[in-house]
Amino acid sequence: xxxxxxxxxxxxxxxxxxxxDQVNRRINGSLTEEEFKPLRxxxxxxxxxxxxxxxxxxxxxxxxxxxxxxxxxxxxxxxKGYGHFTTRQNIQFNWPKLADVPDMLEALxxxxxxxxxxxxxxxRNVTADHFAGAADDEIEDPRPTAELLRQWSTDHPEFQYLxxxxxxxxxxxxxxxxxxxxxxxxIRAVRGKGDETGYEILVGGGLGRxxxxxxxxxxxxxxxxxxxxxxxxxxxYNLSGRRDNKYKxxxxxxxxxxxxxxxxDQIETEFTARRRVFPGVNQRLLESLNAHFAPPxxxxxxxxxxxxxxxxxPLFRTWCDTNLNRHRDxxxxxxxxxxxxxxxxxxxxxxxxxRTIADLAKSFAHDEIRVSHEQNIILPHVPKAFLPRIxxxxxxxxxxxxxxxxxxxxxxxxxxxYCALATARSIPIAQEISQRFDELRLERKIGPLKIKISGxxxxxxxxxxxxxxxxxxxxxxxxxxxxxxxxDATETAAIGKRPGPGFSAEELIPALERxxxxxxxxxxSGNETFLQCYRRLxxxxxxxxxxxxxxxxxx
Amino acid sequence: MARRFTPKIxxxxxxxxxxxxxxxxxxxxxxxxxxxxxxxxxxxxEAALAxxxxxxxxxxxxxxxxxxxxxxxxxxxxxxxxxxxxxxPSNYFHGKQAxxxxxxVQ
Amino acid sequence: MNRIVxxxxxxxxxxxxxxxxxxxxxxAGVEAPVLLQLEPDADPSDLPxxxxxISGIRIHFPxxxxxxxxxxxxRLRQLGYGGRLGAFGHLIADQYSQARRSGFDEVVINxxxxxxxxxxxxxxxxxxxxxxxxxxxxRSA
Numbered sequence: 001x002x003x004x005x006x007x008x009x010x011x012x013x014x015x016x017x018x019x020x021d022q023v024n025r026r027i028n029g030s031l032t033e034e035e036f037k038p039l040r041x042x043x044x045x046x047x048x049x050x051x052x053x054x055x056x057x058x059x060x061x062x063x064x065x066x067x068x069x070x071x072x073x074x075x076x077x078x079x080k081g082y083g084h085f086t087t088r089q090n091i092q093f094n095w096p097k098l099a100d101v102p103d104m105l106e107a108l109x110x111x112x113x114x115x116x117x118x119x120x121x122x123x124r125n126v127t128a129d130h131f132a133g134a135a136d137d138e139i140e141d142p143r144p145t146a147e148l149l150r151q152w153s154t155d156h157p158e159f160q161y162l163x164x165x166x167x168x169x170x171x172x173x174x175x176x177x178x179x180x181x182x183x184x185x186x187i188r189a190v191r192g193k194g195d196e197t198g199y200e201i202l203v204g205g206g207l208g209r210x211x212x213x214x215x216x217x218x219x220x221x222x223x224x225x226x227x228x229x230x231x232x233x234x235x236x237y238n239l240s241g242r243r244d245n246k247y248k249x250x251x252x253x254x255x256x257x258x259x260x261x262x263x264x265d266q267i268e269t270e271f272t273a274r275r276r277v278f279p280g281v282n283q284r285l286l287e288s289l290n291a292h293f294a295p296p297x298x299x300x301x302x303x304x305x306x307x308x309x310x311x312x313x314p315l316f317r318t319w320c321d322t323n324l325n326r327h328r329d330x331x332x333x334x335x336x337x338x339x340x341x342x343x344x345x346x347x348x349x350x351x352x353x354x355r356t357i358a359d360l361a362k363s364f365a366h367d368e369i370r371v372s373h374e375q376n377i378i379l380p381h382v383p384k385a386f387l388p389r390i391x392x393x394x395x396x397x398x399x400x401x402x403x404x405x406x407x408x409x410x411x412x413x414x415x416x417x418y419c420a421l422a423t424a425r426s427i428p429i430a431q432e433i434s435q436r437f438d439e440l441r442l443e444r445k446i447g448p449l450k451i452k453i454s455g456x457x458x459x460x461x462x463x464x465x466x467x468x469x470x471x472x473x474x475x476x477x478x479x480x481x482x483x484x485x486x487x488d489a490t491e492t493a494a495i496g497k498r499p500g501p502g503f504s505a506e507e508l509i510p511a512l513e514r515x516x517x518x519x520x521x522x523x524x525s526g527n528e529t530f531l532q533c534y535r536r537l538x539x540x541x542x543x544x545x546x547x548x549x550x551x552x553x554x555x
Numbered sequence: 556m557a558r559r560f561t562p563k564i565x566x567x568x569x570x571x572x573x574x575x576x577x578x579x580x581x582x583x584x585x586x587x588x589x590x591x592x593x594x595x596x597x598x599x600x601e602a603a604l605a606x607x608x609x610x611x612x613x614x615x616x617x618x619x620x621x622x623x624x625x626x627x628x629x630x631x632x633x634x635x636x637x638x639x640x641x642x643x644p645s646n647y648f649h650g651k652q653a654x655x656x657x658x659x660v661q
Numbered sequence: 662m663n664r665i666v667x668x669x670x671x672x673x674x675x676x677x678x679x680x681x682x683x684x685x686x687x688x689a690g691v692e693a694p695v696l697l698q699l700e701p702d703a704d705p706s707d708l709p710x711x712x713x714x715i716s717g718i719r720i721h722f723p724x725x726x727x728x729x730x731x732x733x734x735x736r737l738r739q740l741g742y743g744g745r746l747g748a749f750g751h752l753i754a755d756q757y758s759q760a761r762r763s764g765f766d767e768v769v770i771n772x773x774x775x776x777x778x779x780x781x782x783x784x785x786x787x788x789x790x791x792x793x794x795x796x797x798x799x800r801s802a
Contacts, residue, residue, distance in 0.1 A: 157759040157762035158763055239736075
């Protein structure tokens with residue numbers, strides 16, 4: 001884990017003091033709301049439907065028990081006793097009061113945390129693979145790179161007033177768990193000819209109104225060149241990105257309108273010039289960051305307790321089958337703690353649940369916790385021997401839902417229950433889906449399935465890359481839900497396609513039932529996933545299932 | 556022919572608390588939709604909005620929202636977004652639906 | 662009357678009556694040192710051959726949320742411009758540090774802004790050298 005230097009600590013504390021001053025200057029009239037808004041956004045503070053909302057950064061999704069305890073404390077003191085983990089590995093508090101926010105930021109600074117650049121038209125909190133440092137397929141841990149980018153992008157003087165927000169994701173594995181292809185910049189560790197590691201750089205991915213898959217702009221960038229190359233991309237974007245229309249202001253539109261080759265030429269020219277005056281950092285700095293993320297010392301623990309419990313306890317076995325991933329050390333497992341109980345709010349955790357997770361991490365899992373973009377919590381380093389005890393404890397806290405990767409493991413944005421931008425609600429839809437398919441006892445039969453729900457076209461719920469995507473819209477004053485099929489967030493990324501018109505909230509669940517019934521009927525075997533089946537057959541059979549009336553008319 | 560004017564209320568969020576407030580007939584603010592002043596004339600609604608928009612020290616982002624008269628004779632929301640703002644989120648009993656009493660702000 | 666903001670506070674604008682040329686006018690040729698005003702979409706790549714004739718440059722910020730001026734300033738410094746460089750238009754005190762770290766020497770504000778955000782609010786940002794992650798990274802490397 002990264003430990004703050006004196007510089008980091010002084011920086012975040014100065015930033016809290018600055019924000020406290022900005023709040024006072026907003027109240028005394030020195031700052032207009034127009035001027036205050038970008039300043040508060042850069043400090044994570046939104047004004048939502050019912051209240052202010054504070055979005056706290058969890059850089060590259062990594063935190064420890066002390067930090068998780070502090071989040072629980074903040075939830076209880078200044079909020080309503082819970083927090084919402086988001087698709088950008090952040091946590092949001094839904095009910096703060098303006099005057100309390102500087103105190104909340106102070107409490108975050110006490111545990112080396114902040115809310116800097118979690119919103120606004122700047123480089124946002126850098127995200128990374130939530131299995132970083134534990135996955136068995138990893139070329140390198142992406143977090144030293146992500147931490148370097150955090151430092152470099154924090155209050156970068158040139159890039160605080162970009163045409164639009166700018167998101168960077170880093171992956172260290174060939175299997176992409178960080179959705180790098182749907183980011184403004186995606187960075188993937190790759191091996192060069194001489195087996196040295198470098199980066200593949202993707203640019204212009206993004207969801208929202210105009211979903212696009214990122215394009216490779218450099219297939220191999222030496223590690224030393226990362227920062228000047230980032231500065232070159234950002235500078236070209238800052239100077240040339242559109243500022244006349246916020247829906248055309250992301251870099252994906254610049255890539256699209258300028259053309260990848262032309263833009264690449266501009267970036268390379270800027271890079272050559274930039275590298276002369278800003279050489280960036282050398283391997284030495286990255287090495288020192290690497291040391292922060294050195295894996296804990298794993299001990300060979302007796303795991304017979306785990307084997308025994310597996311054979312005797314079917315609930316435990318089911319949970320292990322869905323919620324564990326292979327660790328690079330065979331004595332350990334990666335545990336995903338589901339924040340998707342049946343009929344619950346995806347991504348929400350109470351203060352008590354946060355404390356439970358923190359205590360488990362501290363006692364049994366090398367004091368490391370991760371937040372995934374799929375709105376779950378990960379214990380990345382768990383000796384298998386401790387799994388039975390962890391499962392027991394999770395069960396008592398309502399955290400033992402065995403559904404990772406299944407139909408009820410839904411990503412959902414807050415939607416119109418909280419968000420001022422939303423056009424419809426997302427949370428009740430997620431709740432109904434998980435409840436209905438639990439009643440039908442179909443979850444395991446359906447198998448791996450990613451449902452992602454957004455409450456507006458901005459696509460915070462990643463609906464475009466859901467195997468089944470759901471987009472909530474306002475159709476003449478009524479909530480209406482559009483379905484997309486065949487999306488994929490991984491290294492084989494794809495944007496889902498819309499099979500036909502949307503459904504009212506009442507029609508939606510029956511439509512999904514018809515869709516999944518059809519899948520169960522037409523799949524080759526229990527091993528063919530929904531996505532594989534869709535790719536094999538195209539959307540016709542699914543269309544027929546979704547719209548039986550129009551299929552009948554056509555016949 | 557000009558379209559018939561849908562009656563409006565004026566709503567915004569309180570600067571310090573962040574919660575939803577509505578303009579009342581006597582020019583003060585209420586936290587209850589049903590206590591808001593219902594504007595039946597477009598010109599009057601727009602003039603009132605222009606007047607209160609200058610009060611950045613009180614609120615953030617005032618706008619006109621469609622409303623109608625309920626069976627109790629008091630204003631009620633037309634669009635579902637205003638219904639949610641007037642009550643609170645649907646996943647927890649939080650927000651206005653959980654608040655009792657008729658708290659007035661200055 | 663405009664104010665020039667520097668690290669030590671407000672100053673009268675000594676260039677208030679100066680004649681600022683546009684980039685097109687400069688490129689048409691000049692015979693004595695001149696002042697130059699740049700819009701944020703200016704392309705400065707040919708500017709270095711005129712540097713000897715430029716006694717000062719001001720970059721326009723049409724709105725404080727339009728950050729092109731910061732990159733333009735950084736690009737001018739990268740091209741080797743070592744002369745006086747100011748930002749004018751709509752900038753707020755909270756941007757002073759970013760302006761300085763992007764290469765500006767000073768920010769020019771109008772009387773209304775100087776009244777709404779008095780000198781003390783700008784002086785509060787004068788410690789911009791202390792807290793730069795970018796400088797910190799270069800020091801660590």
